[in-house]
Amino acid sequence: MKSRFKKIIIHSDLPLADRNAEREVLGMSKDLLKSQWGKVNDLLTDQKLGKPQPSFEEPFDNNMVILELEKPENLKFGNISFREVVEKRSSKRKYSKDPLSIDELSYLLWxxxxxxxxxxxxxxxxxxxxxxxxxxxxxxFIFNVLNLNVGLYRYIASQHKLLLIDEGDFRELLNDACLGQNFVAQSAAVFVWSCVSYRTTWRYADLSYKAILLDAGHVCQNLYLACESINCGCCAIAAYDQEKLDKLLHVDGEKQFAIYLAAVGKIP
Structure with missing residues (x-):
């Protein structure tokens, strides 16, 4: 399940067979969104076959640079009421030059x-x-966070730490991968979520794909609300070049691939 969505138009001037093929593609896309959970007990999944459960986290080299983050229980942000956070929530594409603090980044990751x-x-x-x-x-992708070098990092959720993958300014490359959406390069940080689909398909087989899309929405909505609570803006992005973004993340594009991303920055 990759982000390779493209505009499909039913062309009335095409031969009937081609028009039917286009309708079939549209129908398959729509069926992905429909509930098939009544069939879950009939699925022969890898879990039922006794195959080992996949790891909840991709492996990493402990010899790489790993940065400590403030423990979640010590983070004292977000005193704004939940109702106000929800009512203020919107996609914001204009950011100030003020940096995020590393503790604010820790808060958003947690x-x-x-x-x-x-x-x-x-x-x-x-x-x-x-x-x-x-x-x-x-x-x-870190562009403007206090005491963090510009570069690409990965969140090690099991330890609540940051793993440095690549130092360097990725603004131009990321802007290109996001199809020229210039606000991306003006943000303080860009969160990118990659999908390791086998973690879900191991249990739910083909029923997994709708669930994964829903899960991605849960994650990004939390980011929106967390940003609002610390006077930051957030804008989700689903339009991107799959191959270019996968390459920037150093993922293989098959077993693991980018599925969603969001720019974050201080509100002017």
Whole structure:
């Protein structure tokens, strides 16, 4: 399940067979959104076949630079009322030059993918996920965060730490991967969620794909609300070049691939 959506138009001047093929593609896309959960007990999944449960987190090299983040219980942000946060929420594409603090970044990471507890290889996080499968990894392009070098990082949720993947200014490359949406390069940080779909398909097979899309929405909505609570703006992005973004993240594009991203910055 990759973000390779493209505009499909039923052309009346095409031969009937071609028009029917286009309608079939549209119908398959629509069927993905329909509930098929009545069939879940009939599925022969890898879980039922006794195959080992996939890890809840992708492996990483402990010899790489790993940065400590402030522990969640010590973060004292977000005293605004929940109602006010919800009512203020909107997609914001204009950001000031004021930097995020590393503690604010820690706060946003915790509220979007933080792990509250781990039981038998299953994570219980600050966001819901079908079957607690949590198929995402969080990557962050840092452009303007105090005491952090510009570059690409990955959130190690199991330790609430940051892993440095690549130093360097990725503004131009990321702007290109996001199809020229210039506000991306003006943000303080860009959150990118990659999908390791087997974490969910191991249990739910083809029923997983609708659930994964719903899960991505849960994560990004938490980011929106968390940003509002600390006077930051957020804008979700679903329009991007799949291959270019996967390449920037150093993921293979098959077992793991980018599925959603959002720019974050201080509100002017």
């Amino acid at each position: 509220l979007t993918q933080g792990i509250r507890k781990i039981t038998n290889g299953i994570t219980f996080r600050t966001v819901p996920s079908a079957g607690a499968r949590h198929p995402f990894e969080t990557y962050i």
